[in-house]
Structure formats: structure tokens, C-alpha cells
Amino acid sequence: MNAIYHKLLSVLSLYSEEREARAEAFYILEEVFGITRTDVYADKVRNLSGEEQRLFNEIVDRVGQGMPVQYAVGHSWFKGRKFSVNPDVLIPRPETEELVDMVAAWCKNKSYTILDAGTGSGCIAISLKLALPQCTVTACDISEKALATASENAERLGADVILEKQDILCFPSDKTFDILVSNPPYVCESEKSSMQRQVIGFEPHTALFVSDKDPLIFYKSLAVMGKTAKGVFCELNAALALQTQFLFEAEGYKHVVIEKDAFGKNRFLKTEFH
Numbered sequence: 001m002n003a004i005y006h007k008l009l010s011v012l013s014l015y016s017e018e019r020e021a022r023a024e025a026f027y028i029l030e031e032v033f034g035i036t037r038t039d040v041y042a043d044k045v046r047n048l049s050g051e052e053q054r055l056f057n058e059i060v061d062r063v064g065q066g067m068p069v070q071y072a073v074g075h076s077w078f079k080g081r082k083f084s085v086n087p088d089v090l091i092p093r094p095e096t097e098e099l100v101d102m103v104a105a106w107c108k109n110k111s112y113t114i115l116d117a118g119t120g121s122g123c124i125a126i127s128l129k130l131a132l133p134q135c136t137v138t139a140c141d142i143s144e145k146a147l148a149t150a151s152e153n154a155e156r157l158g159a160d161v162i163l164e165k166q167d168i169l170c171f172p173s174d175k176t177f178d179i180l181v182s183n184p185p186y187v188c189e190s191e192k193s194s195m196q197r198q199v200i201g202f203e204p205h206t207a208l209f210v211s212d213k214d215p216l217i218f219y220k221s222l223a224v225m226g227k228t229a230k231g232v233f234c235e236l237n238a239a240l241a242l243q244t245q246f247l248f249e250a251e252g253y254k255h256v257v258i259e260k261d262a263f264g265k266n267r268f269l270k271t272e273f274h
């Protein structure tokens with residue numbers, strides 16, 4: 001089989017199980033160079049141009065340092081669209097696509113104002129705006145670098161999203177929205193040791209981690225921010241789903257529902273008609 005495939009596989013195998021490393025090698029070849037799995041198996045891989053060879057070497061260097069492939073190639077797929085990603089933003093996760101589907105279904109044919117709190121790459125806000133063009137979508141983040149990436153994605157994907165620098169933990173009380181959606185940081189510091197090295201080493205810790213002393217800190221603010229909204233939709237830490245539900249109920253929400261993700265984990269909280 002082809003030399004460039006083997007080069008990638010040998011480097012990716014340093015960090016990933018063999019099966020995953022193979023999938024990642026094929027992903028890079030196809031996404032960046034348009035070389036398919038069939039080309040590789042049939043040993044029909046074309047020669048790379050000088051420019052492509054330089055890019056290939058750069059990608060090999062990046063993944064050789066343990067960088068996740070999405071950062072190494074500079075993009076990730078979310079809801080069938082290509083989002084630019086870099087170590088300033090979380091790599092969008094498949095579970096979050098389910099959160100978007102939930103909100104999009106609930107807001108269908110409604111002209112709501114929507115806030116995506118903690119937007120990162122902008123994947124939630126942009127996907128919602130493209131699914132619900134009649135809605136006004138605002139996205140906020142505390143990180144200016146994340147907002148710059150979200151802005152680039154919004155422009156390239158043609159989504160008219162309002163971007164604001166805001167801190168969820170002291171969000172202005174006079175700003176209200178019909179729908180609040182958020183995938184806030186929810187991984188406890190103590191869970192770090194069980195996470196993949198690539199995640200710990202490259203993904204932004206401000207996007208991931210919360211202190212063990214106050215793991216629901218973001219949900220406390222979201223529960224206050226959402227009080228005037230028609231619906232609140234959050235992604236959450238499966239291990240803290242019930243505590244998160246109690247927190248919203250203690251804030252006076254009447255219909256707080258926990259939904260499972262495709263992996264069967266308690267992953268989403270939604271409040272409706274409160």
C-alpha cells in the first residue's frame with residue numbers, strides 16, 4: 001500500500017488505537033488531498049505536487065505532536081457543514097448535533113430570538129440560523145479568539161449571526177431571549193486523568209473544564225438567564241444530569257426534562273413552557 005498512507009498511519013498510531021489511526025489517516029488523505037480509501041487499497045495514489053508535499057509534511061508534524069486531526073487539517077464537520085477549527089475553539093462533537101436538532105425542531109416556523117451561550121466555533125448558532133432563517137440568532141463567548149473563528153465560519157457559511165463578547169457568569173440581566181441554548185464547559189477537573197491526551201494537550205481548557213468545587217457554575221447562571229425565555233436547551237455532564245435538573249427545578253422551572261444522546265447517556269436538559 002501507498003507510502004504516504006503508511007507514513008500517516010505510523011505517526012497517528014503513536015496516539016490512537018490502530019483502527020482509529022487508520023480512519024484518521026484516510027480522513028486526512030480524503031479531506032485534504034482528495035485521495036480516497038479506494039485509491040489507497042488499489043494502490044492508485046497519485047503523486048503529490050510540491051505544494052501538497054509541503055502541506056503533507058506539516059500535517060504529519062502536527063499529528064506527530066499529538067494534535068487532533070481536525071486541528072491538523074483546520075476544519076471539522078458539523079451538521080454536514082465544514083467549520084474552521086483551531087486550538088482556540090472546541091472541536092464540535094456529534095452529541096451537539098443532537099442538541100441543534102432538538103432546538104431546530106422546537107423552533108420550527110417560529111420567529112424566535114435565540115442566544116447560543118459559549119459559542120466556540122459557532123457551530124450551534126450558525127447551524128440554527130441556517131435551519132431557522134426566520135429567527136434572530138445571537139452567539140456569545142468570553143474568548144475573543146473563539147469569536148473570531150465563529151465570525152469567520154458565519155461569514156463563509158452565509159449565516160447572519162450576531163456575535164458578542166459576554167461572560168455567561170455575569171450576563172447582563174436586561175438582555176433577554178426567547179430561547180437559550182448552551183453547551184457550556186462541564187467536565188470536572190478531576191475527570192482530566194481519564195481523558196485522551198490529544199484533548200488535554202490541544203483543546204482549550206476554558207472550553208472544557210469546571211472546578212470540582214462548583215461543577216454546575218455555568219448552569220446556575222443559565223438557569224437565571226433562561227427565566228424569561230420560552231425554552232432552555234443545554235448539553236450537560238451525564239454524571240451530573242440529576243443535580244442539574246434539581247438546580248433548574250429549584251430555580252422555579254416546572255417542566256425540566258433530561259434527554260439521552262445517541263450513546264444512551266443523559267446528555268441534554270430542556271425546559272419548556274415554564
Ligand SMILES: C[S@@+](CC[C@H](N)C(=O)[O-])C[C@H]1O[C@@H](n2cnc3c(N)ncnc32)[C@H](O)[C@@H]1O
Binds near residue numbers: 166167169
Ligand atoms: C464546551 S465549549 C462549546 C463550544 C461550542 N458551542 C460547541 O458546542 O462546540 C464552551 C464554550 O464556552 C466558552 N466559555 C467558557 N467560559 C465562558 C464564560 N464565562 N462566558 C462565556 N463563554 C464562556 C468557551 O470559550 C467555549 O467556547
